[in-house]
Amino acid sequence: MRIKLKELRLGRGLTQGQVAKLLKCTTGTYAKMENESVDITYEKLSILASIYGLKLFELFQSVETHSRDPKSLVQIQEEQIHVLQQEVMDIQNKAIQLHQELRSR
16 A cells, blocks of 8 residues: 655645654655655554544545645644744754753863
């Protein structure tokens, strides 16, 4: 069964890096998922379904099926905001860690 991850991702206006962060994997690993060169665990499939607002079985349906019932622009933007908020939190945590390292010298 083929999952059209790239089409789903692009349809939501997300980058590979943003989806990879949500999956807690590298961008390279996610790219391999899109290219079907690695197996995707059930856990990752569940997260992908959640990201795209789909039920697990719907990941295996054609993208055209999903495009007939698109998410509202507000929902898509809320997803993007969530991804960006997570990125900001990661950067803040890194800045705190670096500050603490500098103070301890």
